Amino acid sequence: MDEQVYDIVIVGAGPAGLSAAVYTSRDRLKTVVVDKLIPGGQINTTDRIENFPGHVRISGPELVKRLEEQCRNFGTEIRQVAEVTRLEKRQDGTILVEINRKDTLIARSVILSPGSDYRKLGVPGEDRFRRAGTGVSYCGTCDAPFFKDKVVVAVGGGNTALEETIHLTRFARKVYLVHRRNEFRGDKILVEELDQVIRQTGKCELVLDTVVTSIEGNQHVEYVNTQTVKDGKAGKIDCDGVFIFVGTIPNTKFLAGFVDRNDAGYITCDPWYLRTSVPGVFVAGDCRVGAMMQLATACGDGVVAAMALKRHLKNPAWWNTPGP
Secondary structure, three states, X not given: OOEEEEEEEEEOOOHHHHHHHHHHHHOOOOEEEEOOOOOOHHHHHOOOEOOOOOOOOEOHHHHHHHHHHXXXXXXXXXXXXXXXXXXXXXXXXXXXXXEOOOEEEEEEEEEEOOOEXXXXXXXXXXXXXXXXXXXXXXXXXXXXXXXXXXXXXXXXOOHHHHXXXXXXXXXXXXXXXXXXXXXXXXXXXXHHHHXXXXXXXXXXXXXXXXXXXXXXXXXXXXXXXXXXXXXXXXXXXXXXXXXXXXXXXXXXXXXXXXXXXXOOOOEOOXXXXXXXXXXXXXXXXXXXXXXXXXXXXXXXXHHHHHHHHHHHHHOHHHHHOOOO
8 A cells, every 4th residue: 555644634624624734734734634525524514604703604515615725725635535444653653544444644643633423313304404594403502593583492301402402592482392301311500590591481391201203394394293201192392493402423433442532432632732642643623522512612623733733743752741
């Protein structure tokens, strides 16, 4: 197999990876970004972005297009449909990156930014209406303003579901929180905060011991079908949108045995420079422990990793320097 040597191989061409590439390529470091599909990741499915600094409104695909163009202008090589299947730290300190189980790149340093995927309900209608503002969403912080004065259904029972449901009540006219159990898995303080919102505003109604079985509508979401867990009783909730808060899955299975990850699969790192357990390997974006799961913070991670990476390339001994 032919080997190509790069200063940086960036694994994942989402906002974090592309932002990192802007900085490394602009510094004239030989950079290649590889992605198992096409540049953009999850952001490609977002119709409207209104919380990214400097843009009153922009679509996900348009933002990705601009980021990709910026990278290429600085000399970034971008390879799509290039799935990383193995990484290996070599004795000379470089890192082998295997692509599609046949091609090999050699890197002086690596930034891992494969992102994460929202955990789905897996019910009919979910994929069909997966468009912010008109149907299914997985991020209340991102999309709640699109449902101002409308009725929405939220699904989930953990901390994220509780926090995001509280956030939704600031915009929606009514929020139905559907949870498959009779009690929430989230922190007690969040449960108490939600109870307070219910008492004070009446804008949230709990639908417990219940699951969503399908999401229905014509051009946009119009209602969901439900079923009680204990007796299987069918129900229906009229709504304008559905927010699904049942967790995320980091795209890190291919890293098993290479870098340290927590029990959920998120890559562990130091919070200052985003260094992983493998010298020369950094992490950025939604795949890392402590990520805020926001577009702007993913881009910020990419910048932090790119700037820290320069320190490592100039002086490998820096890797063992503690954070501030």
